[in-house]
Amino acid sequence: MTAPPSAAPMLSVEEMSVGYGRRTVLADVDLRVASGSITAVLGPSGCGKTTLLRAVAGLEPITAGVIAIAGRTVSGAGRHVPPERRDVGLVPQEGALFPHLTVRRNIGFGLRGRAGRRERVDELIDLVGLHDLADRRPGSLSGGQRQRVALARALAPAPALIGLDEPFSALDSGLRTRLRAEVGVLLRSSGATVLLVTHDPAEALALADQVVVLLDGRVHQVGAPEELYTAPADFRVGELFGELNRLTLDGEVHFLRPHELTLARTGIDGLPGSVAAVEFRGSHHLVSVAPTDGQPPVAVAIPATGEVPEPGTAVVVRAGRS
Numbered sequence: 513m514t515a516p517p518s519a520a521p522m523l524s525v526e527e528m529s530v531g532y533g534r535r536t537v538l539a540d541v542d543l544r545v546a547s548g549s550i551t552a553v554l555g556p557s558g559c560g561k562t563t564l565l566r567a568v569a570g571l572e573p574i575t576a577g578v579i580a581i582a583g584r585t586v587s588g589a590g591r592h593v594p595p596e597r598r599d600v601g602l603v604p605q606e607g608a609l610f611p612h613l614t615v616r617r618n619i620g621f622g623l624r625g626r627a628g629r630r631e632r633v634d635e636l637i638d639l640v641g642l643h644d645l646a647d648r649r650p651g652s653l654s655g656g657q658r659q660r661v662a663l664a665r666a667l668a669p670a671p672a673l674i675g676l677d678e679p680f681s682a683l684d685s686g687l688r689t690r691l692r693a694e695v696g697v698l699l700r701s702s703g704a705t706v707l708l709v710t711h712d713p714a715e716a717l718a719l720a721d722q723v724v725v726l727l728d729g730r731v732h733q734v735g736a737p738e739e740l741y742t743a744p745a746d747f748r749v750g751e752l753f754g755e756l757n758r759l760t761l762d763g764e765v766h767f768l769r770p771h772e773l774t775l776a777r778t779g780i781d782g783l784p785g786s787v788a789a790v791e792f793r794g795s796h797h798l799v800s801v802a803p804t805d806g807q808p809p810v811a812v813a814i815p816a817t818g819e820v821p822e823p824g825t826a827v828v829v830r831a832g833r834s
């Protein structure tokens with residue numbers, strides 16, 4: 513659950529910039545993550561997601577702005593608290609487990625010297641369901657199992673913030689979807705505060721309370737998943753979440769998804785055109801229509817069970833669901 517807006521955020525980033533050499537990679541980034549909530553930073557490859565996570569974890573210096581964790585300034589205003597004193601559990605891409613240590617010792621790594629270490633490790637092994645594999649080494653685990661160990665290792669010391677860098681990107685799509693659901697439940701039940709970076713919109717929509725869209729090193733939009741999907745701030749943001757048409761109907765520009773449009777026979781109101789191509793997409797057919805007025809092609813989804821028009825057929829595109 514997202515904490516009420518009045519609650520002090522666990523992570524706060526204000527007007528932060530980061531550069532490599534003379535090149536600015538992140539500019540004026542603002543971000544707040546409420547305690548116990550999950551924020552996804554979504555953007556295409558190279559937009560600066562990993563850099564953002566590394567700056568929060570203290571692995572990159574910032575060139576402007578402030579980062580605060582649990583109300584304490586950790587970067588900026590003349591301070592740079594080292595990574596090991598930030599209370600951030602980072603799960604890098606590919607997990608980065610210690611290959612020579614067993615699952616149990618990997619999970620307990622951050623708890624060395626602490627009382628109750630054994631019980632805490634057992635608790636985490638239970639949480640991620642790796643009982644039978646506790647004495648194995650990472651080399652003999654599957655990709656999904658390794659990710660669960662990496663997550664358990666980050667959760668073990670109960671850090672103020674967990675940072676996940678593309679946690680599922682190395683997995684095939686079936687496993688990715690399954691593990692995503694499992695990890696979502698795990699994170700919720702652990703009560704962790706999470707900053708997840710991903711280029712996969714499905715991951716951001718499925719897991720996050722709040723999505724931050726990062727494009728070219730700048731925050732373009734922040735909102736709940738439903739809000740970003742249904743009311744993107746601009747075409748680039750909308751496009752990240754799936755096919756989107758930009759079309760002019762009755763003199764007005766609309767951003768509409770293929771399933772928000774229908775096809776009708778000619779002779780009624782709408783945008784006239786002819787069918788250019790049809791693709792079968794499993795749950796539906798995607799019909800590409802070339803408008804007669806010269807606008808770019810418009811994609812319209814029609815149910816898989818519906819009548820499929822042949823290429824060349826004259827049609828009218830109308831707003832509304834079929």
Ligand SMILES: Nc1ncnc2c1ncn2[C@@H]1O[C@H](COP(=O)(O)OP(=O)(O)OP(=O)(O)O)[C@@H](O)[C@H]1O
Pocket residue numbers: 532537555556557558559560561562563564711
């Ligand atoms: N150590 C570095 N030195 C110089 N430039 C870097 C360094 N690390 C990253 N960059 C550049 O900074 C930009 C942002 O990189 P970053 O890894 O943060 O992006 P990303 O969104 O995480 O991409 P990906 O999804 O591909 O990992 C890229 O243009 C990258 O080439």
